[in-house]
Amino acid sequence: MSFAGDQAAAVAPAPPAPDRFTGFAAIDWSGAVGMRQPGIAIAFCEVGNDAPRRVRPGHVWSRGEVLDWIAGEMPAGTLVGLDLGPSLPFADRGAFFPGWDESPADARGLWALVDRICAGDAHLSATSFVDHPQAARHFRRHGNRPGDLFGAGRGRLRVTEEAQREQGLNPYSNLNLVGAAQVGKSSLTGMRVLHRLGGAVPVWPFDPDPGAGSLLVEIYTSLAAIAAGRARGRTKMRTVEALNAALAAPAIASRPHPGEGPIDDHGSDAILTAAWLRRAAPTPTPWRPATLDRHLAQTEGWTFGVV
Template identity: 50%
Template sequence: MAAERRPPFFFVCHYDYILMMRHFSSFACFDWSGQAVAYPAGISLAVLDAHADAKPKSTAPAQGWSREAVKYWLLQQAEQGSDMLIGFDLSPALPFCDDGAYFPGWEQSPGNARQLWAMIDGLAADEPHMAASQMVRDHPEIRRYFRHGKGDVGDRFGDLGTGRLRVVEHVQRQTGQAASASCFNLVGAAQVGKSSLTGMRLFHQLDGRMPIWPFDPIPETGPMLVEIYTSIAAMDAGLRKGQTKIRDRATLIGALDRMACLPPTRLPDYSDHRTDAIITAAWLRQTAPQHRYWQPEALSAQIAETEGWTFGVT
């Protein structure tokens, strides 16, 4: 009798459809930014091959990354069928599960993440650089749900201390993995709303040409996007909570060494955007083969359709 042939992938049941564990041959991470300019200084990309002696590469066009250039790069990976797991440091959706709607009390509130992306991209279509700053400030209904500045808080923002959170953000706070801020907050050092809204525009413009976990099943081949949180990767690399930014080569080398990753060749600078991307690409390589990260206990079908999930939060 011929020896049993085992498939290169194995399947696991998860909420209402099948997810598939698979191996990737490369990993990438985009540190992201909500800055409403042509070339946001905060956008940085790092790429790392799967083999143990690979070095992370920090790459960018000569003038820096624009969001259009990021979209073009992603579509190239999709066209080429790159076997790549790509992390984005942003929230792909607004809170939904707490009130059963992104914008509770507004009859035009979208019913799922893809409808939300389409709405945000459509309403902000006239804003350059894939920004959404003017739309969220000027729309008579949507502006009511956001904190825009000191003393400028929408009447439907919610808890003035924290603001509404996604389920995964509550889990992050409960486990101590991160002190997540509300996507409805658009002001202060902890604000993540602007970058997340620009990310939603990007995801809509990808037009389904690259799967995004957990909104889509894991494909057998080709690239896939996941939401990541760079501070989680940094803490796993040995940095202390609240002190997760790296701005020098020696600290970067030490953090990468803890993740069994060789350091990159000398970089032109050691901005925290560049090092965040490098550390998180190495962390993705280390964590992606671990089954538990693909099946968080709290992740349900409704959450997967409406809010998404931060990869690495269990």
């Protein structure tokens, strides 16, 4: 997969070959404070129809451990989805942080900036970045403290998030740090992980697919749930029975997950999304979003499965 042309023309790379990947992983992420995060879950499956399994079931992951797993333990040839926003809005204002002379020109520069400013923050957290006097102006923060450049309403959205809305989803701005549904902290902590990967695993569409080895994409777990027949707004599955009903859907076509009764929704999100990636990856449509162009690919990125 390669990006052709120097202008912001539509990107139409060839999709990976249908048998490009031999493993599929989904990581439900957390930006919460602390060393270990109960909200992190990893599920993995191979080609076929066996139900995805939790990686280290019962283990409470740290973000550093997830980084190590991706970089050194994940099986080769894995398509791995991270449930976080790997970038911030850029296209709407021509910059991540208009008016700040350190505002980076692309996403990899953004990841480096966040990691540098947060170098002293333990556990790959991002407190120093949201407290930075220039960056803080662009975030909605706790204590009803909207930055003077946050904007009105729900805040700035990336182009892929606008496309998510058109598909009936309910994205939140990555610049919003307030409320149970906020995704800003997950995004910023994830950027530190992506920077520290240092290119060991390419990240689509910021990097072209090299055609072999593992590849990382951004996921939105609700897409998998909706593909499996779950209603919009009711995508969380908190019992094994509900999860297995979703796994059995034609778009997922997976064997059931063992067990019965309650299951945490972080685990069920990861399990279902790994199975969905297994079916979506061999098809060309998710790799060719209609409005993804070269500039977006380098600045804002794109959510796999949003077309």
